[in-house]
Amino acid sequence: MEYFLELLLGGLTRGSIYALIALGYTMVYGIIGLINFAHGEIYMIGAFTALIIASVLTILGFNHLSILVLASLVAVIYSAAYGFTVEKVAYKPLRSAPRLSPLISAIGMSIFLQNYVLLAQTSDFMPFPNLIPDFDFMEPYAHVIGSSELVILLTTAAVMMLLTVLIKFTKIGKAMRATAQDKSMAMLVGVNIDRVISVTFIIGSSLAAIGGILVASHIGQINFYIGFLAGIKAFTAAVLGGIGSIPGAVLGGIVLGCTESFATGYVSSDYEDVFAFTLLVLILIFRPAGILGRSTTEKV
Amino acid sequence: MKLLTSFKKSFLVSIWFMFLTFPIMVIRVNPIEEIIEWRWWNMLLVGGCSFVLSLLGRYFLEKKELMAKRVADSGVIATTFKKRLFEQRAFAVPILIIISFAAIIFPFIFSTYQTSIMTTALIYVVLGLGLNIVVGLAGLLDLGYVAFYAVGAYSYALLNYHFGMGFWAVLPIGAGLGAVFGLLLGFPVLRLRGDYLAIVTLGFGEIIRLILENWNDFSQGPSGIANISRPSLFGTQLGLEANTVYLYFIMIGFMIFTIFVVNRLQNSRIGRAWIALREDEIACQAMGIDKTRTKLNAFALGATWAGMMGVVFAAKTTFINPASFTFLESAIILSIVVMGGMGSIVGVIVAAFILILLPEYLRAFSDYRMLLFGCIMVVMMVFRPQGIISNVRRTYRYGNNKGQDINHRETEEV
Amino acid sequence: MSLLNVTNLTMDFGGLRALDNINITVHENEIVAIIGPNGAGKTTFFNCITGMYTPTSGDILVNGTGGKTHRINGLKPNKVTEKGLARTFQNIRLFPDMTVLENVMIGKHCRTKASVIGAVFRGSETVQEEYEIVESSYELLRKVGLENSVNNLAKNLAYGEQRRLEIARALATEPVLLLLDEPAAGMNPHETKELDELIVRIRDEENIAILLIEHDMKLVMSLSDKIVVMDYGKQIAQGTPTEIQNNPEVIKAYLGEDFA
Incomplete structure (x- = not known):
């Protein structure tokens, strides 16, 4: 039972990270219908920036809390800036191009960013400082859930709530929903599409950065390549939940995380990723629109 | 005047990129020996390069739009060298x-x-x-x-x-x-x-x-x-x-x-x-x-x-x-x-x-x-989102010549 | 002889009854029009017959190619086309990046049989088949008056021409019954008149029956042998143009209570 609980919490933790990254995919897809392949790289850049800032501050002798806050803040800002720039450089000129062109551009951007970090920094794994302290009150439960896992779960929950409020109740949230439903109509009623798209990229990238910081300090090391697999997994989560749907991305992330956690715990850790992809293939075959996605029938 | 604005814009772009690449390009930390390496030279490099590239990009995008407009206005696409190259047998065979x-x-x-x-x-x-x-x-x-x-x-x-x-x-x-x-x-x-x-x-x-x-x-x-x-x-x-x-x-x-x-x-x-x-x-x-x-x-x-x-x-x-x-x-x-x-x-x-x-x-x-x-x-x-060479559909010849002697014009698609 | 026999056709979308007990028969060489206000279920009816939707209940029987009677409920669209029903779409659906001729050649697909192997080796049989496809497609384009734009891309045609190309493409599938979904939509009076003549010509020369949805009353009245009126998914009247013009139910549906 305890083992089960441990796996479940492990799965939830993993799943919330997937969910954080998946939200970026799902929001971008919902609005411009593009699989933003470079999104995983934004997550990686978020983690790297946090690492660099944290290391610098540590050497300069800042205290623990201020490092945590400053490093996270800078990482989120930078990721958002990268997301914004990537959209402007690689996707915006391609709005009216054939459907596959932005996708290729995205793949190119992903390769570019990976190698950019590889060249400017290092190809080795870098030790990531543990930004999340171990709480004393967590001690009795340490065999089931660690402090960093708790922080991940709580942060994710808080971020999700913020996002929901943003999308449901703010003006820009309404504009985003309108754009997702009908771009040209939204434009006609005065929504500034370019701005909405930029904001979407900024929000998505910030979420990815938060995911990046959390996971990096949880695992303790990063390299330039972490974005690729995380990106694919997160995209899988988004599709699993029904792409374009925000609760779907969260649910998809959690389902994926738990599946992986249980499969590695009870079956074999070698095939962790195989389970993830098999789950995806199966769900899409039996429920092509994803768990929460609505199947759209084209009007004839 | 137009040149000046594009210079100004490119300048802003280069500032933005210098900011953007700052942590990753400039700072390198060796956490074990606790040394911070500041590579300011890289920042200048990024700034210079992005300025030039931005100018070039602006120029080419403008040209591309101009071309698209010209094609739309005239309704015909001029026979380019490339087209001649592939469509005419006299060129294609040699x-x-x-x-x-x-x-x-x-x-x-x-x-x-x-x-x-x-x-x-x-x-x-x-x-x-x-x-x-x-x-x-x-x-x-x-x-x-x-x-x-x-x-x-x-x-x-x-x-x-x-x-x-x-x-x-x-x-x-x-x-x-x-x-x-x-x-x-x-x-x-x-x-x-x-x-x-x-x-x-x-x-x-x-x-x-x-x-x-x-x-x-x-x-x-x-x-x-x-x-x-x-x-x-x-x-x-x-x-x-x-x-x-x-x-x-x-x-x-x-x-x-x-x-x-x-x-x-x-x-x-x-x-x-x-x-x-x-x-x-x-x-x-x-x-x-x-x-x-x-x-x-x-x-x-x-x-x-x-x-x-x-x-x-x-x-x-x-x-x-x-x-x-x-x-x-x-x-x-x-x-x-x-x-x-x-x-x-x-x-x-x-x-x-x-x-x-x-x-x-x-x-x-x-x-x-x-x-x-x-x-x-x-x-x-x-x-060039349509690729290096955009696909041209094959054209057929038709007529009432019966039997097997069909001479479809075999234009190799290009 | 009846070509299409629809009895008690009902279509539900969740709790919404889009079609309620529709009965329509189309005979050989007949032009039948379906009219009704927007949202009456006309296109849904087309989609049910052509296999885009599977109707909830009822029968659709076709005396199609080969003279046998087939029940086509729930058959895939391509199978329905094989049975001899061809359609056009309300919002034109051509293959925009293919040439006009190729669009029509696609229509020949289900009546020809060259395989991958055949295409690669290009034996005499395939060559002959290909030749016939080109010739007959060109012939169809001539019939609808598009012989001068054969090698243009479909997307470069004018609106009225695109409508005519859709008809040619549908004819290429060698149907016994042609279903036209608002063929005159967006056409000017001159183009509509040409369309009128084209439809009659198709019926007379090709012996193809026609079932059409149309809002242009002038066209419907001059063209149809029989008119079916739909409103809110129900069939409220059926008869010759004169009968329909004098039917109080129809007047009510179109003009409101006061005029009845």
């Missing part, structure tokens, strides 16, 4: 002769190393043409094409390792297995719509790779399979150098064969059905085309080519491991198709040569080659 001549003498002029690189490029040409059937013609976005390539390579490696089977014997088996896997995957997933298909095929590609990596008893895991036999010529094994040349000509043969097949297919009943499917699925079905079957045809046929090339690849490198079949491989092949111009044979060939040979010859700055590769992909899409 050029083809020159190219074939160059292809034949290539291995005798250049070193074994160069020949080997060229063979690799040819493999990608054929892979690109194969994927072109799936993506370019039928419009099915396949991100796991490399899986079928792996199937072919491992079928040769394993059959050779366990039973000592030769290249020519396994070639049809590899092709067949590729097709079988294509059908196996195609049956359940082809009813998914475009983007889902993309992610499922991507997932499938990863599954195949991960299985190869982890199922040690079957595939020897990450260490791979070594000492795979090279192809034999009439039962005799050739030396390394002769073999490289031999493989080169095998690949030339394959390329000609593939061009022949794809060219015939795309202007056939099946090929038209593929293109129609890409254009509008609903209308396509209403015209009496069996959607699933047509898609499955394209998918399996594409997979067949990947399977064949897998066998060639295994025979060429004599060593394979799962690391050769990553998603990046699929991405490169897909880029060849899209950059070449979807559905265009000549375009795919040109793109394959650029994308494969460029990184090879960029080995001089080997560290930067993948960076440039990514960069070229983005730049290419921004400035």
Whole structure:
């Protein structure tokens, strides 16, 4: 039972990270219908920036809390800036191009960013400082859930709530929903599409950065390549939940995380990723629109 | 005045990029020795480069828009040099002769190393043409094409390792297995719509790779399979150098064969059905085309080519491991198709040569080659999203001349 | 002889009854029009017959190619086309990046049989088939008056021409019954008149019956042998143009209570 609980919490933790990254995919897809392949790289850049800032501050002798806050803040800002720039450089000129062109551009951007970090920094794994302290009150439960896992779960929950409020109740949230439903109509009623798209990229990238910081300090090391697999997994989560749907991305992330956690715990850790992809293939075959996605029938 | 504003804008862009690249380009920390390295020089570099590139980008985008406008205004596209090159027999024939001549003498002029690189490029040409059937013609976005390539390579490696089977014997088996896997995957997933298909095929590609990596008893895991036999010529094994040349000509043969097949297919009943499917699925079905079957045809046929090339690849490198079949491989092949111009044979060939040979010859700055590769992909899409050579549909001649003496004007599509 | 026999056709979308007990018969060489206000279920009816939707209940019988009677409920669209029903779409659905001729050649797909192998080896049979496809497609384009734009891309045609190309493409599937979904929508009076003549010509020369949805009353009245009126998914009247013009139910549906 305890083992089960441990796996479940492990799965939830993993799943919330997937969910954080998946939200970026799902929001971008919902609005411009593009699989933003470079999104995983934004997550990686978020983690790297946090690492660099944290290391610098540590050497300069800042205290623990201020490092945590400053490093996270800078990482989120930078990721958002990268997301914004990537959209402007690689996707915006391609709005009216054939459907596959932005996708290729995205793949190119992903390769570019990976190698950019590889060249400017290092190809080795870098030790990531543990930004999340171990709480004393967590001690009795340490065999089931660690402090960093708790922080991940709580942060994710808080971020999700913020996002929901943003999308449901703010003006820009309404504009985003309108754009997702009908771009040209939204434009006609005065929504500034370019701005909405930029904001979407900024929000998505910030979420990815938060995911990046959390996971990096949880695992303790990063390299330039972490974005690729995380990106694919997160995209899988988004599709699993029904792409374009925000609760779907969260649910998809959690389902994926738990599946992986249980499969590695009870079956074999070698095939962790195989389970993830098999789950995806199966769900899409039996429920092509994803768990929460609505199947759209084209009007004839 | 206009120049001044674009200077101003580019200046702002360069400031933005200096800010953007600051933590990653400028700071480098050695956490163990606690040293911070400040590389201010890089910041200047980024600033300068982004200023120049931004100016250039602005100029070219403007030019592109101007061109589009001019075309829209006049309604006709001027006959470009490129068009003349491919459409008129008087131009096409001598050029083809020159190219074939160059292809034949290539291995005798250049070193074994160069020949080997060229063979690799040819493999990608054929892979690109194969994927072109799936993506370019039928419009099915396949991100796991490399899986079928792996199937072919491992079928040769394993059959050779366990039973000592030769290249020519396994070639049809590899092709067949590729097709079988294509059908196996195609049956359940082809009813998914475009983007889902993309992610499922991507997932499938990863599954195949991960299985190869982890199922040690079957595939020897990450260490791979070594000492795979090279192809034999009439039962005799050739030396390394002769073999490289031999493989080169095998690949030339394959390329000609593939061009022949794809060219015939795309202007056939099946090929038209593929293109129609890409254009509008609903209308396509209403015209009496069996959607699933047509898609499955394209998918399996594409997979067949990947399977064949897998066998060639295994025979060429004599060593394979799962690391050769990553998603990046699929991405490169897909880029060849899209950059070449979807559905265009000549375009795919040109793109394959650029994308494969460029990184090879960029080995001089080997560290930067993948960076440039990514960069070229983005730049290419921004400035020429329709690909290097856009596809022109074939035109037919019609008339009331009865019987077999049909002279369809065989305009090779360009 | 009746070509199409629809009895008690009902279609539900969840709780919404889009079609309620529709009965329509189309005989050989007949032109039947379906009219009704927007949202009456006309296109849904087309989609049910052509296999885009599977109807909830009822029968659709076709005496199609080969003279046998087939029940086509729930058959896939391509199978329905094979049985001899061809359609056009309300919002034109051509293959935009293919040439005009190729668009029509696609229509020949289900009546020809060259396979992948055949296409690669291009034996005499395939060559002959290909030749016939080109010739007959060209012939069809001549019939609808598009012989001068054969090698243009479909997307470059004018609106009215695109409508005519859709008809040619549908004819290429060699149907016994042609279903036209608002063929005159967006056409000017001159183009509508040409369309009128074209439809009559198709009926007379090709012996194809026609079932059409149309809002242009002038066209409907001059063209149809029989008119079916639908409103809110129900069939409220059926008869000759004169009968329909004087039917109080129809007037009510179109003009409101006060005029009845």
